[in-house]
Amino acid sequence: MSFSLTRRRLLQSAAGAVPALCVPDLLLAQSPYPNKPIMIKVAFPAGGPADASIRAAAVVMQKNLGQSVLADNLPGASGSICTMNVLRSPSDGYTLLGTTGIDFLVAPLSVRSARYQPESFKLLGLTGMSDFVLVSNPNHAFRNVDELIAYARKQGNAKLSIAHWGPGSAPHLVGADFQARTGLEFLEIPYKGAAPVSNDIAGAQVDLTFMPMGGPTLGMIKTGRFKPIGIASKQRNPLLPGVPALSESKALPGFEHSQWAAVLAPPNAPEAVVTRLNEAMNAWIRSPENRLRVETNLQRTLEPMTPAQTDAFIKSEYAKFTGIARKLKLSPA
Known part of the structure; x- marks a missing residue:
């Protein structure tokens, strides 16, 4: 064998070995998602x-994904501080948003710093959903929405x-949608949180409010501190069978409002990542842990959704609540 031929083969062998040096990095880049911990930034304290619902879902997601799923709270400005933080993060599926539906959807119309488009985020799944219940203070004689x-329409009252x-x-x-549909006009009294509203309803300092089911609401109803007028859903809650759905009234057909918490990915998240995270969220929906939370907190039973269904859901909710907000002529503060 000639020297030139041997030298040529040695050079070819060396050249072929160079890519092999890069194989570990290449394999890492092509590893299936996820290959490192995931952080959910939670928009509330x-x-x-x-x-609580987002952290409970994260535990089940972690089992399904095979990677740590952590939660970090970043509250403020109706959740928009957290949302903007996630928006500025890479859209690679390792930084997600945990928030509540109505606040997330409406903040860009009422908070100056909320410079994002809600419908561009990718809803991965819901961690919980609570219907609103209309309650009055215990001193009122009316027992349902028609009464x-x-x-409210009787002169002299x-x-x-x-x-x-x-x-x-x-x-x-x-409350604004309720007044618009019934043609009623109430005296609006804004508070700084749910706790003082609860105190003043129980103390008969204010007449009405809409409260999410769950939390302390059921206890306040059962002890007589809240009088339930109706639930903003299509059907009655099995744990409160004597409380009608507001939609049962001819004045409020289809009146359905709920507060939901969810996990979302930022815009431009890869489709494969969204699909994998949606699978993990559906594992949460099917889990015994979720069923227990539904029963304990009077939440609505949820069904798994595909990415197409979550996309349709968030667009529908966005249209509904921004429509109400625009009629109120909210201005960013």
């Missing part, structure tokens, strides 16, 4: 209902007040 409407926790908040929007 630790310990609240939304935070309430009759009372004092104008009823309705409490919520600030312009653009979920109870504000649901």
